[in-house]
Amino acid sequence: MNADEPMIAIRGVTRDYGRTGRVVHALKGIDLDIYHGERFGIVGESGSGKSTLIRLIAGLDTPTSGVVKFEGKRVSGVPERKLDFLRSQLQYVFQDPMSSLDPRMRIRSIIAEPLIAEHHPDPESRVMELLQAVGLPASAADRFPHQFSGGQRQRISIARALAPNPSLLIADEPVSALDVSVRAQILNLLNELVDAFALTLVFVSHDLSVVRYLCERVAVMYRGDLIEVGETDHIYSDSAQPYTRSLIEAVPRLDNALAGVTARELAARMEAPQQASA
Amino acid sequence: MTVLMKPRMSTRHRRSIPASLIAGAVIVGLVIIAALVSFIWTPFDPTITTTDRLLSPSGEHFLGTDALGRDVFSQLLVGARTTLYVGIISVGFAAIIGVPLGILSAAGPRWLGELIMRFIDLLLAFPALLLAIIFGAAFGTSTFSAMMAIGIATAPAFARLARSGALQVLSTEYVLAARIARRGELDIAVRHVLPNILGMLIVQASVCYGVAVLAESGLSFLGFGTPPPTPTWGRMLQEAQAIMFTNPMLVVWPAVCIVVAVLGFNLLGDGLRDRFDPKMEDNR
Numbered sequence: 001m002n003a004d005e006p007m008i009a010i011r012g013v014t015r016d017y018g019r020t021g022r023v024v025h026a027l028k029g030i031d032l033d034i035y036h037g038e039r040f041g042i043v044g045e046s047g048s049g050k051s052t053l054i055r056l057i058a059g060l061d062t063p064t065s066g067v068v069k070f071e072g073k074r075v076s077g078v079p080e081r082k083l084d085f086l087r088s089q090l091q092y093v094f095q096d097p098m099s100s101l102d103p104r105m106r107i108r109s110i111i112a113e114p115l116i117a118e119h120h121p122d123p124e125s126r127v128m129e130l131l132q133a134v135g136l137p138a139s140a141a142d143r144f145p146h147q148f149s150g151g152q153r154q155r156i157s158i159a160r161a162l163a164p165n166p167s168l169l170i171a172d173e174p175v176s177a178l179d180v181s182v183r184a185q186i187l188n189l190l191n192e193l194v195d196a197f198a199l200t201l202v203f204v205s206h207d208l209s210v211v212r213y214l215c216e217r218v219a220v221m222y223r224g225d226l227i228e229v230g231e232t233d234h235i236y237s238d239s240a241q242p243y244t245r246s247l248i249e250a251v252p253r254l255d256n257a258l259a260g261v262t263a264r265e266l267a268a269r270m271e272a273p274q275q276a277s278a
Numbered sequence: 279m280t281v282l283m284k285p286r287m288s289t290r291h292r293r294s295i296p297a298s299l300i301a302g303a304v305i306v307g308l309v310i311i312a313a314l315v316s317f318i319w320t321p322f323d324p325t326i327t328t329t330d331r332l333l334s335p336s337g338e339h340f341l342g343t344d345a346l347g348r349d350v351f352s353q354l355l356v357g358a359r360t361t362l363y364v365g366i367i368s369v370g371f372a373a374i375i376g377v378p379l380g381i382l383s384a385a386g387p388r389w390l391g392e393l394i395m396r397f398i399d400l401l402l403a404f405p406a407l408l409l410a411i412i413f414g415a416a417f418g419t420s421t422f423s424a425m426m427a428i429g430i431a432t433a434p435a436f437a438r439l440a441r442s443g444a445l446q447v448l449s450t451e452y453v454l455a456a457r458i459a460r461r462g463e464l465d466i467a468v469r470h471v472l473p474n475i476l477g478m479l480i481v482q483a484s485v486c487y488g489v490a491v492l493a494e495s496g497l498s499f500l501g502f503g504t505p506p507p508t509p510t511w512g513r514m515l516q517e518a519q520a521i522m523f524t525n526p527m528l529v530v531w532p533a534v535c536i537v538v539a540v541l542g543f544n545l546l547g548d549g550l551r552d553r554f555d556p557k558m559e560d561n562r
Contacts, residue, residue, distance in 0.1 A: 060454065080457070087460045100451035104473040117460035160455065 005072065006033035007168065007200055008057055013066030013076070015052050026052040028224040029066070036167075039194060039201045041215030041232065043208055043247065048221040050204050054170050057202065058092055059083050070168075088118065091161035095173040097153035101145040107131075107156055108141040114164040130159040133196075134189060151182030158189065162197060169194065170202045175210060187213060209251050212236055220244050299549025302484075305542025312358040322349035324356045325507040341531055344517065350531055353509040357532065360510045361539060364425055364494040364503075365487045371429030373436050373483060380440025381467050384448060395441065398434045406431035406493045407500075414502045421504040424497045428490050439482050443475035484547035488540040495536045511536050 015027040026049045034040045044050045055061040056068050059075045068076040070086050091114070094100035101110055111130055112123040120126055128138055134155040145153055154174060161169060171190065175183040191214060194201045205211050211218055212232050220228040220241065228241050239245055250267075321338075328347035335342045341350040376398075383394035410427035417423045447453060447470060456466050497503035498512025506513065511532040518528035 058458065060457070084460070087458065090458070092455065092458050094451045094455065096451065100455050102452040102456075102470055102474070105469075109469075113456060113461065114459035116465075157455075160459075164459075 004035075007036045007038075007071060008032075008034040008202075009067075009069040009072075010053075010057070011067045011069075013053075013056060013063045013068060015049075015056065015061070016064045025224050027056075027063070030226055032219060032226060032229065034200070034202060037198065037200055038217060039203065039215045041211035041218040042202065042204045042221060043206065043211050043218060044221035045206055045247075047223070049224040050221050051172060053221070054172060054202060054204055058090060058170055059086050088164065089166055090168045090170065091164065091166040093154070093157050093161050093169065093171040093174045096177045097150060097157045098145065098177075100157055101153060103145055105144070106141065107143055107145070110145070110156060111141075111160045111163055114160060118164055120164075126163065127159075130163055133162065133193065134159045149182070150178050151186055154178060154186050155189065158186075158193065162193065165197070166199065168200045168202070170204075172204050173206065174203075176205065176207065183210070190214065207251070208236075208247055220247065296549045296552040298545045299553055302542050302544070302546030302549050305538055306546050309358050309362060309539050309542065312355050313362050316352075316355035316359055320349070320352035320355050322352045324348055324352035324509045335527075342527065344514070344528055346517075348509075350514075350528065353514055354511070354531060354535055357509045357511040357514065357535065358539075360421070360504055360508060361491050361494065364421060364428070365490045365543075368425040368428035368490045368494070369432060369483050369486050371425065372432035372486060373479065375429070376433035376436025377440045377472075377479060379433075380437040381444045381471055383437070384441045384444035385463055385467055385471070391441075394437070398437045401430060402434040404431060407496065407502075410493075410497050410502045419502055419505055421508075424494060424503045427497075428493045431493070432486050432490060435486060436479065436482060439478060440475060443478055444471045447471045447474045481547055481551040484543055484550055488543035488547065491536070491543065492540050511539075 010030055010032040013027055013030045014025065017024040017026055030049075030053060032053075042050045042053065052061065056063050056076065057070075059068075059078070059080075063076050066076070067074060070089070073085055075083065075086055108124075108127055111127045112120075115123040115126060127141055131138055131140055136152065136155055136159070140148070140152075140156070145156070148156065157174075174190070175186050178186060187210065190201070190203075193199070194214075201214070203211060203214055215232050217230065218232045218235055219226055220235070220239075220243070222243050228235060228239060228244055235244060236248065239248070326348065328343070330343050330347045341354070343349055344353070379394050379398065383391035383398075386394075406428050409431055410424050413423040413427045414420075444467075448466075453466055453470055456470055461469070494503055495510070495512030495515070498510040499516040501513075501516070503512055504510045514532040515529060515536070518525065518532070522529050
């Protein structure tokens with residue numbers, strides 16, 4: 001496969017919700033390429049369209065116009081039964097590890113679920129392998145999701161996503177529902193696994209500092225538009241966009257706190273450039 | 279939204295068993311025991327008429343005899359059998375029709391869902407009694423036609439419940455995850471939807487059971503239920519009403535049985551709901 005060819009190509013994609021009269025333009029013409037082996041971050045505040053965008057990439061939603069391609073094959077507007085090429089390569093980690101695990105299923109069945117479609121010869125040992133890879137004991141297989149903490153559940157969710165050996169992992173705010181204390185563990189785990197399994201990662205977050213930790217490239221979204229795409233470090237250090245700057249400023253930092261900047265003032269700083277650009 | 283989930287999960291084990299659940303279970307247990315006992319032992323054969331008519335309760339006939347000289351206690355025991363049998367079959371029939379229709383209407387395309395629900399509305403318009411009379415006229419009066427009538431009349435309740443439950447389960451992320459894992463719609467329905475709405479359905483079945491028992495008694499009373507000589511509580515009531523003012527106890531016994539049994543199933547349903555009903559919003 002040509003290494004220069006993007007894994008995911010998004011061209012002129014728009015997505016409108018609602019009917020005539022009160023249409024919400026969730027995405028307003030997005031062009032984006034994501035390459036093999038990349039760790040790509042998408043940041044933006046809630047309502048910026050980042051979740052809509054990754055749902056389109058995952059073939060869970062259809063764009064109003066534009067094209068989404070995965071390895072040169074069209075994803076958008078293709079019926080589910082013809083999406084096998086995508087489903088066998090792409091896996092998804094959801095934001096909320098409670099609602100993304102069936103409460104009536106044992107962990108064993110949850111993790112083995114993606115293995116059924118590919119007729120895996122030995123799902124049992126694969127489940128054990130995965131539990132070990134995400135740092136859970138083998139005894140976890142016989143238990144139910146509610147018997148685990150949030151961080152452990154997210155580990156289970158990650159194990160399920162890795163089960164069919166995907167090449168692309170999409171993570172939709174995988175740590176925002178977790179306690180701060182376990183966030184770092186899950187991020188480290190993702191970091192290790194992406195390396196170990198040579199995954200392409202698309203990581204969505206509203207938290208720039210998390211994206212900075214994991215991702216090489218980042219796209220900043222604001223109200224359905226891509227404001228900026230570039231190297232994470234570059235965007236962090238000298239972004240030209242006032243909105244990006246305000247996002248960076250909004251990350252609570254020790255020096256801000258010491259200077260007596262309150263949360264309210266941070267919020268006000270967020271507002272100011274938005275009004276200027278709107 | 280799922281913050282609600284945690285307290286429910288953790289309190290489930292600690293929550294005490296509701297009194298209604300205990301009371302319901304005891305009553306239903308008694309009815310079941312009575313039915314089981316009737317298979318191996320009854321004081322007299324409840325279908326044999328004798329000349330010992332309208333006897334008062336005695337050591338020999340615990341609750342006396344009726345106008346045809348049959349032992350009332352024996353009839354009540356055997357009647358419990360009919361009650362349970364009719365309830366199980368008709369509620370089971372209702373669930374077997376209603377639940378798949380409900381899940382299909384939630385999982386299928388929108389037009390199909392609408393079509394199914396309008397059909398269910400149509401069914402809902404027919405009272406069980408009218409259906410039973412129609413069935414009785416068409417297929418002859420029998421336990422079976424009564425059970426089918428009650429079953430069809432109860433099916434809409436199951437269909438609606440299954441639909442609303444399935445809609446909520448289908449909107450969860452674990453179903454989305456199953457789709458990403460390339461599971462088919464049938465697999466999702468069987469492996470994810472059904473286990474997650476089973477609790478609600480069991481509660482519903484218990485409540486419907488009480489309704490079915492009542493309906494069966496009503497049908498027997500009107501002569502559209504189980505034909506003689508098989509004893510049923512409803513027909514005992516009907517046979518006794520002619521001599522109600524001279525022998526009031528012959529009305530009281532079957533009536534008490536019906537009321538207590540229905541109460542038992544309703545209490546059981548209420549208790550199960552209190553204890554197990556996964557509040558649907560928690561499933562999200």
